[in-house]
Amino acid sequence: MTDTLSIRRVSASPDAYIPISALRSGGPTYAKLVDIGACIGCKGCEVACKEWNDLGVEPTANFGSYQSHRDLSPKTWLLMRFNEVEVDGNLNWLIKKDACLHCEEPGCLFACPAPGAIVQYTNGIVDFNQENCIGCQYCVTGCPFDIPRFDAATRKVSKCNMCVDRVEVGLEPACVKTCPTNAISWGSKRDMLALADQKVETLNARGYENAAVYNPAGVGGTHMMYVVPHGDRLGDYSLPSDPTASPAPMTALGFMKRMGAYLMGFGVLGTLVHFLRYGPERLEEHGGHGDGPAREVPSA
């Protein structure tokens, strides 16, 4: 485990990891900033994502949009959504770089019942570890942004992992590096928040008075933030206006695990007490083994 990948949270492990994050601050907290105002919709990030993560080709069909695929999939972790919306009488593309937002309070992790299948690092990345995934798809339900996708063939769920293998060795994610219009930026969360404010000011000066930063508080903020030129039309960007995630499922799971352990313990204790009180079961009293009627064993 390197310094940049200290663990903050692990799925289905309500209290196990608090000491680590308390002992080690774990270095910088990273964030990706997507300036939709600067995006030209070239889909370079989509290709770079596929190339780096070896996700392979998925045949596409023209369905009357510039969008490449209709939806995210286990093989398409990043999709540029070309939302065609009329703004002030003009056609606008309210583009959304649809991929995991890496929430500070990840709903997927809170919902996951498989220990170690979802890991949140202190640098902010929420990563799926497919080896531990049991394919229950609770994360799909738990995600307020509808990002994780289930692969019926492998029975595992996958999503963007913010190129955690690159980030670990100090490289930026593939989509950030490739963006030709500087619409995607990478750095510490603090720097990205400052940059986001600058970008909003620039957009305001250009006449987009509703420009806003999308860093929703309901999920504790995200590690992929957007600067949206039309901040009053989040719905048209297919961005939920108030996404929420709560650690309640994880706490409940912890409670149930503890109850299960107690039940098991009391069961063993009860068996012991029963044994001490009544002694071992004597077979000759029943005239056979088990509950069924005694059967003659045919001689060979």
Place this chain on the structure above:
Amino acid sequence: MDISRRTFLKTSVTGALAVSALGFDLRPAHAAVRQLKIRNATEYRTVCPYCAVGCGTIAYVHGSGGLNTKNTVIHVEGDPDSPINGGTLCPKGASQMQLAISPRLRHQPLLRRAGAADWEEVDWDTAMDWFARKFKDSRDASFRGRDDDGRVVNRADGIAWVGSATVSNEDAYLITKTMRAMGLVYIDHQARI
């Protein structure tokens, strides 16, 4: 080896106690990340072949380069030190590794004969012979030694040549020289890199 139920239970319980007493910690296993795929790959600086911008790229290559080895390119991404693109690449450039490794890549020339509906795969000799014949015929048919005013021009008006975007500066120079020698005047080229 004969293991009775009692021995099995004894061993399991002792083993479990030993493991928990020694403090086996499985937590680091949760942090197991995929290994960086370009780890130990050799970096080759190169230039994107697709358009006139000439973005700097880095090709990551597996293989020692030894006498008995054929190297394999495993990843291509932008060169952050390039003043042209600063590490960025457009979608086409980001996929340029496919130019080297795609299974759909044609390694043989295709020929569609006059009147044919389909392309046929031919060997290089056939393709070169066919090309040379056509080139010679067109040149013979269209070559003009003098123009209407009687000035010496020695040009072949019947052929135009469009260079390739994926050839280097030196290739482009040689193409131009060769075609000029044949008398061509309509010469163009896509990538000015």
